[in-house]
Amino acid sequence: METLNIGKIKLTWLNGGVTHMDGGAMFGVVPKPLWSKKYAVNDKNQIELRTDPILVQKDGVKLLIDSGIGFGKMTDKQKRNYGVTEETSLDQSLKTLGLSTDDIDAVLMTHLHFDHASGLTRYEGDELVSVFKNAVIYTSSIEWEEMKHPNIRSKNTYWKENWEAVQHQVKTFTKKREIVEGISMYHTGGHSDGHSVIVLEDSGETALHMADIMPTHAHRNPLWVLAYDDYPLNSIAAKQKWQAKAAEKNAWYIFYHDAVFRALKWDENGDITVSLRRENSL
Numbered sequence: 654m655e656t657l658n659i660g661k662i663k664l665t666w667l668n669g670g671v672t673h674m675d676g677g678a679m680f681g682v683v684p685k686p687l688w689s690k691k692y693a694v695n696d697k698n699q700i701e702l703r704t705d706p707i708l709v710q711k712d713g714v715k716l717l718i719d720s721g722i723g724f725g726k727m728t729d730k731q732k733r734n735y736g737v738t739e740e741t742s743l744d745q746s747l748k749t750l751g752l753s754t755d756d757i758d759a760v761l762m763t764h765l766h767f768d769h770a771s772g773l774t775r776y777e778g779d780e781l782v783s784v785f786k787n788a789v790i791y792t793s794s795i796e797w798e799e800m801k802h803p804n805i806r807s808k809n810t811y812w813k814e815n816w817e818a819v820q821h822q823v824k825t826f827t828k829k830r831e832i833v834e835g836i837s838m839y840h841t842g843g844h845s846d847g848h849s850v851i852v853l854e855d856s857g858e859t860a861l862h863m864a865d866i867m868p869t870h871a872h873r874n875p876l877w878v879l880a881y882d883d884y885p886l887n888s889i890a891a892k893q894k895w896q897a898k899a900a901e902k903n904a905w906y907i908f909y910h911d912a913v914f915r916a917l918k919w920d921e922n923g924d925i926t927v928s929l930r931r932e933n934s935l
Contacts, residue, residue: 654746655915657905657929660855662835664907665708666915666931667746669721672768673699673736678880679868691871693912699736701912702868703931704768706743708750709761709853714833715752717760717785718851718862719909720772726814727771741772743784757785761838762792763864764848765800769909770815781818791832793840794825796847806883807845841866841895843888844879850895859902860916866891868910870917870925 657664676698680688685698694700709716721741731737747753762770773790774781792800803811816823831837835854842848844865851862865881866888867873875892878885899906900921907916917928 654749655929655932657860657907657916659853659860659905660835660858661711662853662855662860663710664853664860664916665710665750667706667708667717667721668739668742669704669706669719669772669909670723670737670741671739671912672702672704672722673697673738674702676700680872681878681880681882681885683877688871688877692869697736700869702768702910703908703912704741704772705909706772707862707907707909708747708752709836711833711836711855715756715758716832716836717757717788719763719769719864720760720784722768723771723773723775723815725776726774735768743772754785755787757788759789759791759832760785761832761836761851762790762796762849763838763851763862763909764796764845765792765815766810766845766865767812767815769865770800771812773815774818781814783819783822785822788822789824790819790822791824791826791830791838793838793847793849794827795840795842796845796849797823797825799845799847841887841891843884843891844882846883850891853907854902859899859904860907861895861899861904862907862909863892863895864909866895867906869908870906870911870914873919873923 655666676694704722707718724740800811838849853860878888882888905916915929
């Protein structure tokens with residue numbers, strides 16, 4: 654498991670599973686000859702997307718950024734459609750660190766699409782129960798309302814199996830929520846109406862998690878947004894805003910989906926100056 658320290662904040666990437674999604678959908682209107690130079694694609698036109706939660710530890714508090722793809726919750730058809738070749742093994746990842754899901758104090762949900770939220774619940778027999786039973790689950794109020802009342806487009810990604818068993822644990826916010834000192838969530842919209850980013854700051858160092866408005870390093874260009882984005886112009890505006898803030902702080906970018914990099918920094922020319930690669934990445 655890869656780790657990164659942001660001052661006194663320790664980040665550890667856990668194994669949340671892997672999907673393979675259509676490359677054209679993941680890069681929207683960008684022509685394949687352009688995006689395929691920056692991110693590997695298979696013969697089915699799919700790109701590998703990890704769904705790896707990030708364990709955040711500071712001053713004894715244990716947080717999780719998103720929850721992984723889950724285990725035992727998808728049909729064979731769903732696994733085929735979403736290119737799921739590996740499900741969550743979060744319990745094993747935490748056990749390696751001497752922890753369990755009961756030790757997680759809060760889960761920071763950037764949004765509640767199935768590839769981020771399916772790890773919140775699991776089956777015990779025929780009943781769905783909370784995986785992180787002692788945790789507060791944070792998400793924006795807009796995202797939470799759409800999760801419970803999806804529209805004709807979003808009902809394919811907001812599943813009742815992922816929220817009904819944990820609704821008593823959910824706390825929402827509007828514009829900003831500081832979880833602990835130096836770790837805050839900010840509502841952006843864009844990818845979904847309730848989408849949020851996460852900023853981590855300590856001892857003069859900064860990390861920015863752009864979630865699905867920049868799911869991989871290949872999405873650095875503000876105009877390279879997903880066909881899955883509900884509000885692409887909002888995604889573009891949010892990317893421009895937060896990239897400018899990151900440049901001011903010489904911030905790390907950290908990723909949940911990227912199959913190559915866990916974290917990196919860019920210079921003003923867009924060249925990678927330092928990076929943390931995922932073990933066994935291509």
